[in-house]
Amino acid sequence: MKKGFGLMLILSLGMLVACRGPEETETSSTSKSSATSSTTSISSSESSESSSSESERSEDSSRSEVEPSTSSSSGKTSASEPSTFTKSSQPTESSEPSQASESSEPPTSTEPTENTADAQAELKAMHSELHLPTVTAPNGKALNIASAVEVNRVNVLYYAMDEALIMNHRQLNNETPFASYSVSDYGSNAEAQAAVNYIVDDSGQAVDLGYGITGHQQGAAGSTYLNWQEGNWSLTVRGLNSEGQDPVATAKKMVNYLEEAFLPVPKTLGQITVDLGSSGYQRAQVVWQVDEIVYRVTHQDPLGALQVAVSWE
Template sequence: MKKYLVLIGALLLLAACGGGNSSSNESSSTQESSVSSSSSTSQSKDSASSSTKESTSQSTTASSSAPVDNSADSQLQQTYPNEQLPAVSAVGAAQNISMAVQEQDNGLIVSYYNTDSKLPLNDPQLQNQTPIAQFQKTTYATADEARDAVAPSFDGDGQATDLGYGITGYRQSGAGSSFLEWQEGNWNLGVQASNINGEDPVPTAQQVVEYLETAFLPVPQDVGQISLSAVSGGYESNVVAWQVGNTVYKIMHTDALSSLQMAVSMNQ
């Protein structure tokens, strides 16, 4: 009987030892799995971080290699971001227009030149050239002074001339020239032609009236004056001027229709 009890005790002892080893093995397996998972997570983070750095580096490289717009019109916009200026494309072939700007105590003057290729803003090569167009912004002490500077003029006593679209112009002659004048809204418009050279103001006036049927000029507060020439001349031969408060805007161009296009571009 005693032998039997000893045998049973030995069997129970062996079973207890076997159970302990199993638990130990399970614990070891769990630890190995945790280490493996941690290592995998770390590698994933390192890979993501490396990918992000590479992406940022590529983005920075692409940004630094992007072309910088150093054209005169871009420089002008950057220098005077709050100024409304005529569109360069309205002056002429944009790829051949160079510009110079001059600041004054009471305003700003931008001169436009027709060059073989675009030059930087205020390039020294422009100093001895004559502009094809010019934009001026001048601020006066009072609105009355600004209106006087526009110098509005209209004479409706001449020969009535149909300009189309229900608009009548009035033609007069004197001092070797013909003058054809009409009004549209707050704008006084006039075309001058040389009688000596056999020029006729009517075709230019009709072209202007037709153009302004679909293109819209800036709205003067009180007065606006457009004085055009029937033939191309110096840049001062075609003038578009209007008053807003105590400020006068003036555009000049060698070509009559181009002077209007510059003004229209400021109303868009």
């Protein structure tokens, strides 16, 4: 009995050991795994702290690189400073093209200056020492003027436009004048007389122009010329035969106008020439001499030329 009991005790102990063995092994394995996980967690924590530390050092380093630029901008501004370059490369009030163009132009040069621009008044103020005519732009247009002074000569061009501009506005470079006026000092009476180009021709067919005035008409090289004299003035009208231009009709209109209007008194000569075959502001010319000075008016219209000359002060 004792022997059997002892054998059973040994077998029971063996079974107990056998049953507990896996749990202990599992517990041991769990402990080891926990230890490994703990170690991994510690390593990860250390790595995170290390990364955080490196990030802080990087930020500190970045701050240390930016700070000198910031501190230098608070002192004297460098021409190569990024912020200054960016500002200067953007449109600003000081670099705006419109302001630059305004500064390079006369103050009222581009405004519709019907009430503020009076080119004829400007011309008279600029050349108060000269005799100047009064000019009116045709077709109700605004009168604009360009004037230039050369050696012993003043030239004036007249323009008819939709808006009035100040004198010598650069826009006039693209326009065509309808009339002109010039004053030239030739230094002697003889040279001034030669510049008038006075023409007297009593040959050809006599033509009654009215008011007791007789003209003389003749043809040459496809043209018809009509000449007559009024006081110290000689007048010539040319017409093209191919265009059917009749100088007599134009001459009679001129004679009729001059019966009521008075041309300047030349000293010594005056010449009026109308070329019906041409166009432009030199179609009709009125030229007269006062001692060594020669005055010249041109106009696109014959009667317009006479009106400008009559208004001469």
